[in-house]
Amino acid sequence: MAGNSFGKLFKLTTYGESHGKAIGGIIDGCPAGIQLDFEAIQNEMNRRKPGQSKIVTQRKEPDTVEFYSGIFEGATTGTPIGFIIHNTNQKSNDYSHIKDVYRPSHADYTYDKKYGVRDYRGGGRSSARETACRVVAGAIAKQFLNGIKINAFTSSVGEIFIDKPYQDLDFSKIENNAIRCPDETIAQQMISKVEVIKKQGDTIGGTVTCVLQNVPSGLGEPVFDKLHAELGKAMLSINAVKGFEYGSGFCGAKMKGSDHNDKFNEDGSTQTNLSGGVQGGISNGMDIYFRVAFKPVATTLQKQETINSKGETVEMQGKGRHDPCVVPRAVPIVEAMAALVLADYTLLRRQESKQW
Numbered sequence: 466m467a468g469n470s471f472g473k474l475f476k477l478t479t480y481g482e483s484h485g486k487a488i489g490g491i492i493d494g495c496p497a498g499i500q501l502d503f504e505a506i507q508n509e510m511n512r513r514k515p516g517q518s519k520i521v522t523q524r525k526e527p528d529t530v531e532f533y534s535g536i537f538e539g540a541t542t543g544t545p546i547g548f549i550i551h552n553t554n555q556k557s558n559d560y561s562h563i564k565d566v567y568r569p570s571h572a573d574y575t576y577d578k579k580y581g582v583r584d585y586r587g588g589g590r591s592s593a594r595e596t597a598c599r600v601v602a603g604a605i606a607k608q609f610l611n612g613i614k615i616n617a618f619t620s621s622v623g624e625i626f627i628d629k630p631y632q633d634l635d636f637s638k639i640e641n642n643a644i645r646c647p648d649e650t651i652a653q654q655m656i657s658k659v660e661v662i663k664k665q666g667d668t669i670g671g672t673v674t675c676v677l678q679n680v681p682s683g684l685g686e687p688v689f690d691k692l693h694a695e696l697g698k699a700m701l702s703i704n705a706v707k708g709f710e711y712g713s714g715f716c717g718a719k720m721k722g723s724d725h726n727d728k729f730n731e732d733g734s735t736q737t738n739l740s741g742g743v744q745g746g747i748s749n750g751m752d753i754y755f756r757v758a759f760k761p762v763a764t765t766l767q768k769q770e771t772i773n774s775k776g777e778t779v780e781m782q783g784k785g786r787h788d789p790c791v792v793p794r795a796v797p798i799v800e801a802m803a804a805l806v807l808a809d810y811t812l813l814r815r816q817e818s819k820q821w
């Protein structure tokens with residue numbers, strides 16, 4: 466199976482399945498001498514972990530990360546950082562009813578068709594449990610990127626959305642509620658919506674907005690390795706993501722150039738930032754901001770018609786512990802993936818600078 470690694474110089478490889486013994490990874494290329502704050506790493510894990518509130522899956526995992534290599538006296542050594550997170554709260558019987566049945570819009574059908582072997586327990590390798598490993602690596606990348614601010618938050622749930630530019634939001638309030646929305650009034654509406662949806666045995670989608678501040682100019686390449694292309698790949702590689710837009714995004718397609726162009730100040734900064742901090746694939750020093758769309762989780766607890774591995778039409782009903790809405794847990798994953806891209810592109814820039 467290809468595609469278990471992400472990044473060129475700051476490279477994360479992950480392993481493990483949802484109901485196996487453990488998941489984990491290797492971070493290769495992390496520079497030496499970063500004094501790690503392990504509490505901050507665990508805090509990021511706690512933001513993603515299941516069971517943290519009543520509006521997420523009730524699987525209870527402590528998601529404690531153990532490091533095996535690449536760290537000496539609390540600092541990175543420049544060698545591969547190996548880590549493991551044990552799976553402690555699997556209930557594999559919850560999945561026996563889908564052993565030979567494909568959940569509509571999940572990964573079951575495509576995975577089985579491609580590999581012919583499917584660990585149906587919890588989605589196996591296709592499970593979002595894998596994203597815990599991304600959060601570990603992202604937390605280390607964040608510490609390497611000291612000075613760059615990375616803030617993601619829930620910007621919509623279903624039809625409920627924050628109707629304000631991000632500049633009017635107080636990011637220190639993101640963690641104040643279970644949905645991770647910095648606008649408390651909207652947050653309560655979102656939480657009530659998820660509660661109603663959950664009671665119905667249904668699921669709902671939403672968006673996460675991410676803002677990257679103090680990113681220096683010069684990250685990214687003009688052709689295939691555009692900074693926004695890598696951010697797009699990073700975000701679209703997260704489970705359940707259906708869309709990515711940065712800067713003016715799809716709204717820009719409705720505008721005239723005369724309204725859309727960001728007028729320069731003499732120091733090279735711009736008066737507006739519809740470019741979203743990236744022009745021609747290269748960061749320009751302005752805030753980078755983007756939005757990621759998450760679909761409603763495929764495993765609803767309602768009865769659905771589907772097919773089994775023999776191609777027969779059958780009725781199925783999801784069981785077990787599932788997220789009614791992924792966005793609150795996706796917030797730290799989006800931040801982690803953004804941090805991995807910035808760490809990688811920072812190292813690429815350093816390497817380039819040496820060559821010039």
Ligand SMILES: Cc1cc2nc3c(=O)[nH]c(=O)nc-3n(C[C@H](O)[C@H](O)[C@H](O)COP(=O)(O)O)c2cc1C
Binds near residue numbers: 593763787
């Ligand atoms: C944080 C997070 C939690 C998720 N939890 C569930 C879940 O409980 N049940 C489920 O069926 N899918 C869940 N998903 C989505 C599936 O992993 C995803 O839909 C599946 O792997 C198929 O991939 P695709 O939707 O990207 O095509 C979750 C995704 C994320 C990001």
